[in-house]
Amino acid sequence: MHQTDYARSSTLSPEMVETIKSVRASFLAGLGARLERLDALMDRSEEAPGEVLPRIEEEAHRIRGLAASIDYDDLGRLASDAEDALRSHSAARPGQRLGEDARRHVEDFLDEMDRILTARG
């Protein structure tokens, strides 16, 4: 069974550790559906980039804000990279298909979600 190493737990009260565990469990419970949704959006990103890329960016933004607070530091960092790449893309080439670099950032982000789900078993 995967043991969570709460890096900051020495500075947190037992109640806060429990809160983080609880939010982490909720996050994990919804992660599969989230990944499916994002995969489906990525599948449509070539045909309707103007519609789907802002939705992926929004999802990355949410995960960026939350992930590291519940000890998913790597996921938070990759979500942050993906969001920044998508934001730069939409500013420079609004409504157009993703460039190779931005696509790689989004795929790394989705791969990390997949890795977390796999590790959970």
Added chain:
Amino acid sequence: MRILAVDDDQMLLDLLVPSMAHMGYTDVDTALSAREAFDIIMNAPQPYECILLDIQMPETDGIELCSMIRMLDDYKTTPIVMLTAMTDRAYIDKAFAAGAVDYITKPFDGLEVGTRLRIAQRMVEDRKAVTDKVFALNTLKTKVNEAYRFKRETAISIEDVPGVVDHLVLENYVLQLSRGQSFLSTAIGFRIVEFDRLFGSLSAPDLYYTLADVAEAISEQFRNSSFLMAYMGNGMYGLVTSRGDPAIGPELQDAVQGAVDAMELSTEDGIPCEITVATGLPQTNSIFFGSSAMAMVHAALDDVRHREGRIPGFAFRRPSDDAARLDAHAERLSRMT
């Protein structure tokens, strides 16, 4: 302290609310959207004393909501702290310009939240002590001169002038600038010449409105800029803007003075009040001899402290090729931080 926390992510609120409770802030309501938050605010039996707003939310974002809240009489001075995963200066600047007093970057931990809330609470208490005096005086004119005066050095809060914030807010903003961001900023000081004379001769309300009018004259010159300014006490103002702001140039001194003169200021009794405003030299941090961003503001105030208005032959330094090179270096540094 009664707090309203607004974020479109329920899980984030699930984490935030217990964090705040752990720090002793248990009187917290939450909203998942700007619309819901505004409804709650409008129907609250007592105004909230602190509001936490996520910047990026669908439909109405936190910055827009912040502006809407600031329009309400009960929320002119309530600390609004932004929650943001965005560290871009543009977002932060917009939030401050809309009336935010501080920000917390996500992901956050409970300790940071507690610290920020304590700062907000101190702001509520400090500001209440000073502004209550000023505005109580305004409505109780006869008691003003005897009962309440703010001290010459008190950095009172000036309300309703675009870009003008409480001195604590300006300090918060500057202290949170990253090293790279501070290199891309400029601070400049302004001073009412012979402020002591003015302070001794005007009533408290007249003095307050004179300070506000001068702030407005300065603010007008920066209307196309992203800037923040605060009254720092002793007739001095500190302003922070982007390095290379076109508003800062040889014409600034005359433009500010011209705007003040055009106001034809007078006391409530109709006595004309001639004001001279001195403009200091813009101060920046050197990337080679970097000091804190707050030191830059203090340097700006020190520079203007002894100026007596326009200096013959005085000219602002224009960015030379060297400065442009340093700017480029600072920008690269900013991207790395």
